[in-house]
Amino acid sequence: MAPKFVPTASEPPAGDPRHAARATRSAGREMRSRLLDGASRLFREHGLSGTSISDIAAAADAFPSQITYYFRTKEALFVEAACRDMLYVARAAEQAALKAHTPRDYTRALVETVTATDSVAFFAEALTLTRRRQDLAPLVERTIERLHGEGLRAYSNQIERHGWNTLRDPDATSRRFWALAIGVMVEGYAVGRSPDELSREMLRVLGDQATAKPAGDSARLRLVGDPNASGSSDGETSS
């Protein structure tokens, strides 16, 4: 959500033209945010072609002209709503993963969060649209950069905090996570998979991202050999 404008005692009096400008900016931010919320809900449910500008205006209690004023086209609004939601779900996944104590729990928390909603599928639809609408590419590019930048930072923090060994360089790990999320969700939504099935499929193809510090020779052996060979589901953390 965009931060709301909250007047305080130190604000200039209402008659001040700077105040008026700020209030206008704040109202604009609120309207933008409301339009994005309404658009997101309708686009997710009915897709781009199944949603009209007047549907979105009605959902957001706004006029169609306000949509064209703030976003210019339905396609631009689609891409902006999808980019916003993608960054939201990435942050929600990082938040959920903060509680994890083992690398597997960490990965599972990330995967369960991103497969619980259709935000990644929505974003993938925006990516597909952007291929044909290169005027919308700059926003997508900035979103991808933030996604990878924030993913890298979150993952690096976690492995440092817990002293885990990452199985490959953290940047590639984060990029792989999101590329796989897109691939698994695009395929899964096409054939109508449930969130549970999506989560299982993603965990399966993702595999381990990191291991806990080797606790001895047996742990090291498992690392060098087949990482899936250990019998238990959480075998690596023998603490």
Added chain:
Amino acid sequence: MAPKFVPTASEPPAGDPRHAARATRSAGREMRSRLLDGASRLFREHGLSGTSISDIAAAADAFPSQITYYFRTKEALFVEAACRDMLYVARAAEQAALKAHTPRDYTRALVETVTATDSVAFFAEALTLTRRRQDLAPLVERTIERLHGEGLRAYSNQIERHGWNTLRDPDATSRRFWALAIGVMVEGYAVGRSPDELSREMLRVLGDQATAKPAGDSARLRLVGDPNASGSSDGETSS
């Protein structure tokens, strides 16, 4: 390509009604195939909404009514063309990878083939469309099954033939390859990446799929592993 009908000496004479029926079937297959070729070219260039049924009919030297006769809707033709092209590129990748002598060359050949064309991006667009058109899901589902089935078979054959160690179970390896291909291509096409950039990104996030036999005792290795690998250019089989 669908196999062409070739009359032989044992065929019944032209007046036979069975022959007429077969000739009609053959002409039908040829027309279907021509429509798919024309549609594929136009859809890849202009996308679904930028291509009309009459454009495709003109490109295939056919009537618009023939498209609706064979495929019913533009969307169904889009999905069928994309599914066909996806299976083609998968087979082309397997063919290219047959020449590889090391696991890395194998992976590189696969990746270079799938990033050289936009077949995977085209298929991803069909997957996105199918989410909203569940009547088209059965064809997509069959395509995905074949893709994974053939991918698993090709990979299993290669690791057995060369005596490589797969780093994870072959089915997950193949599924991961295609999920990553979709994710990398959807993102890459949105931001206008070149085939070279797509290939580098995909190799980077994919990482190793298999290793040559561990280099612990290289003499035995060459005996147990592929005897032809001794002259290979890649570092994995130390000499």
